Amino acid sequence: xxxxxxxxxxxxxxxxxxxxxxxxxxxxxxxxxxxxxxxxxxxxxxxxxxxxxxxxxxxxxxxxxxxxxxxxxxxxxxxxxxxxxxxxxxxxxxxxxxxxxxxxxxxxxxxxxxxxxxxxxxxxxxxxxxxxxxxxxxxxxxxxxxxxxxxxxxxxxxxxxxxxxxxxxxxxxxxxxxxxxxxxxxxxxxxxxxxxxxxxxxxxxxxxxxxxxxxxxxxxxxxxxxxxxxxxxxxxxxxxxxxxxxxxxxxxxxxxxxxxxxxxxxxxxxxxx
DNA sequence: AGAACCGCCTGCTTGC
DNA sequence: TGCAAGCAGGCGGTTC
Numbered sequence: 001x002x003x004x005x006x007x008x009x010x011x012x013x014x015x016x017x018x019x020x021x022x023x024x025x026x027x028x029x030x031x032x033x034x035x036x037x038x039x040x041x042x043x044x045x046x047x048x049x050x051x052x053x054x055x056x057x058x059x060x061x062x063x064x065x066x067x068x069x070x071x072x073x074x075x076x077x078x079x080x081x082x083x084x085x086x087x088x089x090x091x092x093x094x095x096x097x098x099x100x101x102x103x104x105x106x107x108x109x110x111x112x113x114x115x116x117x118x119x120x121x122x123x124x125x126x127x128x129x130x131x132x133x134x135x136x137x138x139x140x141x142x143x144x145x146x147x148x149x150x151x152x153x154x155x156x157x158x159x160x161x162x163x164x165x166x167x168x169x170x171x172x173x174x175x176x177x178x179x180x181x182x183x184x185x186x187x188x189x190x191x192x193x194x195x196x197x198x199x200x201x202x203x204x205x206x207x208x209x210x211x212x213x214x215x216x217x218x219x220x221x222x223x224x225x226x227x228x229x230x231x232x233x234x235x236x237x238x239x240x241x242x243x244x245x246x247x248x249x250x251x252x253x254x255x256x257x258x259x260x261x262x263x264x265x266x267x268x269x270x271x272x273x
Numbered sequence: 274a275g276a277a278c279c280g281c282c283t284g285c286t287t288g289c
Numbered sequence: 290t291g292c293a294a295g296c297a298g299g300c301g302g303t304t305c
Contacts, residue, residue, distance in 0.1 A: 048281095068299075068300095083300090085298085085299055085300075086282085086298055086299065087282085087283080087284095087297095087298095101283095117282095118282085119281090119283045119284080119298095120281085120282055120283075121282060121283095121299075154274095154276090156275080156276070156277095160276095163298095164300095165300060165301090172298080173297095173298070173299090261277080261278085262278085262279095262297095263297085263298065264296095264297085264298095
């Protein structure tokens, strides 16, 4: 296990939010690191996070992702749920040093894991193991019939629907923009205006975009880092997000930015109809 | 039910 | 240079 020095990788002030893929990356790394390990102590440094004394002493059965939630299942029939929201990060610590913005520290018998979160949006909860998994996660299980029944006919813009957690688990702004670009669909179109074929394209492009990003350990727009401080490698693959005014890599049009529900949407008017 | 909006947060960027 | 306002956004909540 190599750890990245120097600590300049830890720069919470400039962090990008972890999206679905970043969470997936963290869960895989955590599973490899702490499966079968005992949680010796749990220290909370943030008044917004409940003290969770019942969690200590348990042995990790596995670490998995549910939407954007990191789920640690313990042998005590409890599960620790960590949602990183906007600026949360998890780091394995090689030393015992206290980092800035630490909200929670998990001490296992082989490593310490810190939750770092400058903006304090992250949430931590302890629940009984066995909560049913989400049925709207494009990578782990997507109920297409349920989606068409409940959401495909909505009048909301398709971009808004992609980011609606009731319709799709864990698709954030970056990937919502990228998926629609790959699918060639204009973000402002009402969801109800998409044909079944266009929805099919959205689903297949979404899986492709997400899987590509997973293989590259997430998207580092500025400085997202994985559990061990290594950067992701997907930033060069973004076609539209954050590229307002620049040339589209596909059609040589100019990437545009509009506001939808208060969020920036990037798209290429040339590629997306 | 769904659409639109708000609040939670803090630090960086922008404008005067 | 300094300060205030604007901005970033996942997601649960509220209102209409």
